[in-house]
Amino acid sequence: MRRSLRWTGAPWRGLAVAGAGLAAATGLVASAPPDPLGERTGGDTTVFATGRNAFSFPAANLEDPERTRFVIGNSFFRRNWVETGGSTTARDGLGPHFIARSCGGCHIQDGRGEPPAIFNRLGETRDPLVSLLLRLSIPGTDPHGGPNPEPVYGDQLNTAAVHGVKPEGQATLRYDTLRGRFADGTRYTLLKPTYGVRDLGYGPLHEGTMIGPRIAPQIIGVGLLEAIDEADILANAADQAAAPGPIKGMPNRVWDAPSGRTLLGRFGWKANVATIAHQTGGAFVGDMGITSRHFPSESCTTTQADCAASPSGVSAGARGQHGVEIDDKTFDDVVFYQATLAPPARRDASDAQVLRGQTLFAQAQCATCHRPSYVTKEGPFPRLTSKALSGQRIWPYTDMLLHDMGEGLADGRPDFLASGRQWRTPPLWGIGLIKDVNGHTRLLHDGRARGVLEAVLWHGGEAEEARQNVLKMNKADREALVRFVESL
Structure with missing residues (x-):
């Protein structure tokens, strides 16, 4: 039986070691298996x-060769790509348009992005939004039933560009303050964001453009989510449909480029992506301008002549694969890295306040959408993941379904079967460690919530009754509820 690993606080030194050497290099030491109260999240x-x-750690039960592959994928995930013609051809091909220079530029420490923190006296920010991007679309659908890209700027606003190419533009953000009270009289405030664009490089947006802000989420455990049996997710929808009450989740069905077919959506804020491979390929070309086998074309529109004329990178060609900028092996290693990122264990699972919060979580109906547990099967692409992820009892706290969350959270932008008011139930594991990893507690699809309680107070639609249950809680119960969620 494998022993679990416990972090002891030593600084990150990379994972260029395997087996027993991993523990020595990273500060992980062997410990006895945890108690059965739910610490072993993954x-x-x-x-x-x-x-x-x-x-940022690999799954604790990976074999030694898989740990080596994890290290290689980690390198290409974290390090910056460069413009063609630079001093290196190992990672060239950045742009023409881009948002970040690496995957880790948005998913800092494999964690969650946040909105800008600096605003002017009018309450507006003009800082570049890196970990927060703007999706763009107009009415209608693309050939696969997904969002119809804005004709001049495509499916997202790219805020940076290589030399000789104009950036597409910049995003603007301001907040209005909403005020309310709990039933016991305690006051609270919420931040309501308003998004816009400025300095557009290629003319105005289409008059029917819909804008959807998206924050980069933490990526722990995504390989385990990919390995949840589709039947379990569909059973969630069937159970909710048969039960009384307003909670009626539905699955999304989306086009998956790597498999060439329509699959169940699992990732993205609207469950608009089916596999880690598609998410990775889409992010490489969309966020960094790096083409790959299933995304071989730069995201230049017909209006963007300077973008189309920009030279392509040669790093993949140097490895024997021409016509793209990241070769299959490197791409697959980056996918494997993400798939095998381990969820961290729960903290304080037997604490009395945490246990009280767990009871309140269920009583408030939160667990209906945030389903606690599953047993994993296998991922869709065995070469891109590990068998170590199969047959695991996991505790992500999500039903993987779409729910109408009310007008307050609506972005008005459909995405495959998802309406402008629907969002995927996000997994809650690791939520209490975001502050440790990223230095903030911003939650929801655009980071508007400044913590767990504010995120709950933004719930509406199908979750309005749950929100009302929380509004009725006294201070001690609210603190217990938050403490439980932050223990996950």
Whole structure:
């Protein structure tokens, strides 16, 4: 039986070691298996880690060769890509348009992005939004039934560009303050964001453009979510449909480029992506301008002549694969890295306040959408993941379904079967460690919530009754509820 790993606070030194050497190099030491109260969030994959690097460890039960592959994928995930013609051809091909220079530029420490923190006296920010991007679309659908891209700027606003190419523009953000009270009289405030664009490089947006802000989420455990049996997710929808009450989740069905077919959506804020491979390929070309086998064309529109004329990178060609900028092996290693990132263990699982919060979580109907547990099967692409992720009892707290969350959270932008008011139930594991990893507690699809309680107070639509249940809680119960969620 494998032993779990516990983080002891030593600084990150990379994972260029395997087996027993991993523990020595990273500060992980063997410990006895945890008690059965739910600490092992990812089953045998769980790592006992806190602090800045809590989201950056491989699954604890990987074999030694897989740990080496994890290290290689980690390198290409974190390091910057460069413009063609630079001093290196190992990672060239950045742009023409881009948002970030690496995957880790948005998913800092494999964690969650946040909105800009600096605003002017009018309450507006003009800082570049890096970990927060703007999706763009107009009415209608693309050939696969997905969002119809804005004709001049495509499916997202790219805020940076290589030399000789104009950036597409910049995003603007301001907040209005909403005020309310709990039933016991305690006051609260919420931040309501308003988004816009400025300095557009290629003319105005289409008059029917819909804008959807998206924050980069933490990526722990995504390989385990990919390995949840589709039947279990569909059973969630069937159970909710048969039960009384307003909670009626539905699955999304989306086009998956790597498999060439329509699959169940699992990732993205609207469950608009089916596999880690598609998410990775889409992010490489959309966020960094790096083409790959299933995304071989730069995202230049017909209006953007300077973008189309920009030279392509040669790093993949140097490895024997021409016509793209990241070769299959490197791409697959980056996918494997993400798929095998371990969820960290729960903290304080037997604490009395945490246990009280767990009871309140269920009583408030939160667990209806945030389903606690599953047993994993296998991912869709065995070469891109590990068998170590199969057959694990995991505790992500999500039903993986779409729910109408009310007008307050609506972005008005459909995405495959998802309406402008629907959002996927996000997994809650690791939520209490975001502050350790990323230094903030911003939650929801655009980071508007400044913590767990504010996120709950933004719930509406199908979750309005749950929100009302929380509004009726006294201070001690609210604190217990938050403490439980932050223990996950």
